[in-house]
Amino acid sequence: MLKFFTVDNFEKEGMYLRSMAQKGWHFKAYKNFKYIFEKSESKDVYYQIDYHSQAEGDKDEYIQFFEDSGWSFAFSYPIFDGEWIYFKKESSATGTAEIYTDTSSKINLFQKIRKRWCLFGIFISIFMIMALFINGLALESPSISLYVIMILALFVIILYSKMIVNLTRKIRQLQT
Known part of the structure; x- marks a missing residue:
């Protein structure tokens, strides 16, 4: 699937x-x-x-x-x-349905995930922006590959921004 x-x-x-x-x-x-x-x-x-x-x-x-x-x-x-x-x-087993049952553990998990993927998102974004810049300098006029890289870069930036915002929101909800 x-x-x-x-x-x-x-x-x-x-x-x-x-x-x-x-x-x-x-x-x-x-x-x-x-x-x-x-x-x-x-x-x-x-x-x-x-x-x-x-x-x-x-x-x-x-x-x-x-x-x-x-x-x-x-x-x-x-x-x-x-x-x-x-x-x-x-579900018939004893115990809770979650591996993290306390708030501080959940906050730590979300912070750990946010940090790792934020760093990765920044790295990927910088790499794509550099590819755009290099591709743009090498061409006299815009080509399809330049537009494809621009679209991919925009998609990556939006995707990782969404993930970071959602994880930050989850952390703040747990902290209140």
């Missing part, structure tokens, strides 16, 4: 995976904007997604911590210097 969620909407991604499990399609993997599901019996399964960077310590200990809390490791997706880690838990 082809589906796209931005990092500021990873909670919606978890809800999407839960709705698919309720229909009998259980999440197995994610690759190239495609979700891979396995058909089985319908179950109510909570999915939670977390970002774990290599700087935060051993991945096995990190996963064990959540497994000790009743969550099962489902999948990991490497990105930057860390990974998106997918956890799952059947």
